[in-house]
Amino acid sequence: xxxxxxxRVLLPAVAFxxxxxxxxxxxxxxxxxxxxxxxxxxxxxGSRLPLPRHxxxxxxxxxxxxxxxxxxxxxxxxxRACVTPEGEILLGEYLAGWKELIKxxxxxxxxxxxxxxxxxxxxxxxxxxxxxxxAPHYRTLQAMVAFExxxxxxxxxxxxxDQPPSGSRTLLRLHRALKWLELFLGKLGRSGAEDDPSQLCxxxxxxxxxxxxxxxxxxxxxxxxxxxxxxxELYGLVCAEGEREVQAVLLEAVGTIAxxxxxxxxxxxxxxxxxxx
Ligand SMILES: *[C@@H]1O[C@H](CO)[C@@H](O)[C@H](O)[C@H]1NC(C)=O
Ligand SMILES: *[C@@H]1O[C@H](CO)[C@@H](O)[C@H](O)[C@H]1NC(C)=O
Numbered sequence: 001x002x003x004x005x006x007x008r009v010l011l012p013a014v015a016f017x018x019x020x021x022x023x024x025x026x027x028x029x030x031x032x033x034x035x036x037x038x039x040x041x042x043x044x045x046g047s048r049l050p051l052p053r054h055x056x057x058x059x060x061x062x063x064x065x066x067x068x069x070x071x072x073x074x075x076x077x078x079x080r081a082c083v084t085p086e087g088e089i090l091l092g093e094y095l096a097g098w099k100e101l102i103k104x105x106x107x108x109x110x111x112x113x114x115x116x117x118x119x120x121x122x123x124x125x126x127x128x129x130x131x132x133x134x135a136p137h138y139r140t141l142q143a144m145v146a147f148e149x150x151x152x153x154x155x156x157x158x159x160x161x162d163q164p165p166s167g168s169r170t171l172l173r174l175h176r177a178l179k180w181l182e183l184f185l186g187k188l189g190r191s192g193a194e195d196d197p198s199q200l201c202x203x204x205x206x207x208x209x210x211x212x213x214x215x216x217x218x219x220x221x222x223x224x225x226x227x228x229x230x231x232x233e234l235y236g237l238v239c240a241e242g243e244r245e246v247q248a249v250l251l252e253a254v255g256t257i258a259x260x261x262x263x264x265x266x267x268x269x270x271x272x273x274x275x276x277x
Contacts, residue, residue, distance in 0.1 A: 062249055065239035070103040072238050072253055079256045083263055089141035091130060094260065095123055098174060101181060107237060111224030119177065125170045132164075141264060144168060145271060154273065169276050175264050179208040182257045188234060189250030197234055201225045 062073035078097035082090055098119065105116045130138045137147035144167045148154045154166050183204035191200060202225045210218050228234075238246045268274045 062252070063239045065237070068237070068239070070100065070107055070237055072100075072249055075100040075104075076253055076256055079253075079260050082260050084140075087263055088143075089260065089263055089267075091126065091138055091141060091144065094141070094171075095126060095130075097257075097260070098123055101178075104181075104237070107229075109224065109227045109229065111220075111227045114220075115177075115224075119174065122170045122174055125165050126167055128164065129167045138167060141171065141267060144171075145267060145273070149271065154276065168273060171264075172268065172273065172276055175261070175268070176209055176212055178257060178261050178264075180204050182254055182261055183208050185250055185257070186254040188231070189247045189254060191231060193231070195231065197228045197231050198225045201228055 062076045064073055065071055075097060078093050078100060082093040082097060084090065102116050102119055102123075105112050105119065126138075129135075129144070132138075134147065136143075138144050145154075148166055148168045153163055154168050181204075184201050187195075187200040187204060188197060191197075202222065205221055205225065210221075213221065235243065235246045238249050240246045240249050265274075
């Protein structure tokens with residue numbers, strides 16, 4: 001019995017180590033391309049509150065959570081302020097929303113550390129563009145995509161080696177991961193006490209993200225999901241009184257994220273960029 005079970009345990013473990021190794025290489029290469037700071041959260045956090053000029057309503061029903069990094073109210077505020085009345089996506093607010101999502105990913109367990117680091121690297125590339133020589137073209141998603149297409153910076157087939165990573169390609173990675181989180185938080189918000197977050201998270205991953213990942217990454221992701229906190233602990237992150245309130249806040253966040261996701265999706269689809277390598 002013992003020796004026969006060994007491969008079942010060994011295979012995912014090897015997959016996980018392989019992923020660690022590969023992603024270490026990947027990160028090194030990315031750092032070589034653009035001189036990035038080590039992956040700390042940058043101290044320049046930008047404004048958290050929705051700007052009144054966009055006419056966004058103040059957040060309601062989203063409680064503050066004392067003594068906790070992740071604040072769902074900040075998540076809501078950023079993604080609400082992200083889409084202008086003209087339907088443009090403000091990159092500063094988009095990244096502010098992602099900073100909050102990274103804090104959420106960090107609380108999901110050590111197995112998600114890699115994902116958090118990958119995401120952090122993507123955000124740093126975009127922040128670099130936003131403060132770089134072409135900063136005016138990086139205020140909105142629409143302006144960024146138009147600018148990079150005009151300048152041939154997107155690299156429709158392969159990444160031009162002599163240029164900084166394209167913002168449009170980098171954001172597409174975040175965009176795909178955003179769908180996974182939207183689906184996961186949606187499933188969590190509609191779940192009953194008997195539902196298992198590991199299962200919900202794996203379903204969301206299969207639906208949104210798995211097809212973009214290699215077999216190795218999929219194995220590692222599957223392992224990470226098994227180590228997810230319980231539903232009770234996850235609901236605790238929202239800090240609302242009672243289960244119904246938690247669900248209402250979660251689903252409100254999901255609706256806001258879905259709005260941002262949909263605008264991005266339409267833009268990338270209209271420009272034929274959804275399948276960028
Ligand atoms: C990292 O870059 C080197 C060359 O700069 C390349 O040979 C190697 O394959 C890259 N590694 C990965 C994992 O992309
Ligand atoms: C986003 O798009 C999906 C699919 O097209 C749709 O079902 C959903 O209602 C949209 N959500 C928002 C908030 O626009």
